[in-house]
Amino acid sequence: MLGEGGIPVMGAPARFLPRQLPFVESTPETGDVTTFRFSTRQEPFAWRAGQFLEMKFPDLVDPRGPTRLFTISSSPTETGSLTISTKMSGSPFKQRLRTLRAGELVDITAPDGDFVLEPGRPAVMLAGGVGITPFRSMLRYATDARIEKPLILIYSNRTPEDIVFRKELDELVRRNHSIQIIHTITRPAESKEAWKGHVGHVDGELLRTAIRGVRHPLFYLAGPPGLVQADRKVLLQEIHLSEGDLRIDEFEGY
Ligand SMILES: Cc1cc2nc3c(=O)[nH]c(=O)nc-3n(C[C@H](O)[C@H](O)[C@H](O)COP(=O)(O)OP(=O)(O)OC[C@H]3O[C@@H](n4cnc5c(N)ncnc54)[C@H](O)[C@@H]3O)c2cc1C
Incomplete structure (x- = not known):
């Protein structure tokens, strides 16, 4: 196979x-x-x-x-x-x-699990904190396997210091031009780093900008259940997606 x-x-x-x-x-x-x-x-x-x-x-x-x-x-x-x-x-x-x-x-x-890349369809990945784990795997795999389709990761953390695999993610963007990563920071004031990137929780405006020009993407949501459900609500209510466009991996226990 x-x-x-x-x-x-x-x-x-x-x-x-x-x-x-x-x-x-x-x-x-x-x-x-x-x-x-x-x-x-x-x-x-x-x-x-x-x-x-x-x-x-x-x-x-x-x-x-x-x-x-x-x-x-x-x-x-x-x-x-x-x-x-x-x-x-x-x-x-x-x-x-x-x-x-x-x-x-x-x-x-x-x-186990069907939270895997689907052939053909571009992927938009929404991660919070430790919810980056499946996307680290998928992005590394897509890069090594030379999969060429848009792969957009929107990664939310409280501070820049909390970004897991930061160096590796930067390296994957350098190696694979199909990958785009948008970091969003929800508590920049708690950071020692002067953050110049996106600030705040994932919202409709951020999503619309991120997926502009991407045809028929599949959305993957992973991380603590509270965060996953908040993102799901934005996707259904503000981007008007259907459940069939979403793959969800809730890390119960957080
Ligand atoms: C599909 C899937 C993938 C996952 N992937 C990851 C991953 O990549 N990385 C990762 O870190 N985690 C992942 N998780 C979550 C992971 O399985 C653990 O639940 C999590 O790491 C917390 O474990 P813990 O031992 O630290 O805390 P736990 O001891 O499990 O406690 C977690 C929470 O449950 C509460 N709690 C404890 N005991 C009880 C009880 N008896 N009744 C009710 N509540 C209780 C605690 O107060 C705490 O708030 C995943 C979960 C799923 C379902």
Whole structure:
């Protein structure tokens, strides 16, 4: 089976196939977001950019249980490992993640979800905070696979310091002229950086400007449910889209 750009996705994988992947390393991103890398060298692992996995620590005592869902933040084109990127909290689950040792095996069942690039249609991606994870994967994939269609990311954060993968996103724009990224900052006064870009929440005016000249785009919304629902309302009421034009990935738990 070929994904967009002719890249093989190695057949449709069985839903929620359990594996144990060795933990490799963690990398702090901006703010309280950390990326965790797991090796896929021993256990070939196929997924489509934008899909999520389920991670489980069977012996963990946590009020919300021993499992969490995470979008895979790396691209299938970055072979040999996969990453998840998550906002750290005081939950027992996140404490367990924080104390992983290199080589430790972690239960991962994956992949799942239809929050993936659709062949042909331009994509408009709306992310808030840690909701950037599927779009980091999709934009990296589209760049490596040389997919040429408009890919517009509107990324909302409180301050410029909160922008996750900022350098990488800038680099992807340089590498792939089909990508356009609009950052919008909702609390510029709380930043040390003098912000010259767009300010405020995503609204009809910002969206109309961003999609001018783009034919029949599909809209992808990811992040904390409150933010996703606010964006959805603007798209339905001010841009007059129908639900069929939207793909939604709510990160419940935020
Ligand atoms: C499809 C999907 C993809 C996701 N992708 C990502 C991702 O890429 N990155 C990421 O960081 N997260 C992602 N999430 C969210 C993730 O699964 C976790 O929910 C989130 O990281 C919070 O986990 P936590 O352990 O920090 O907090 P939790 O301990 O899960 O607490 C989260 C919230 O729930 C409340 N809460 C805790 N226990 C209870 C209870 N018993 N009853 C009611 N409320 C309770 C807490 O007060 C807190 O407000 C995704 C979720 C989904 C559904």
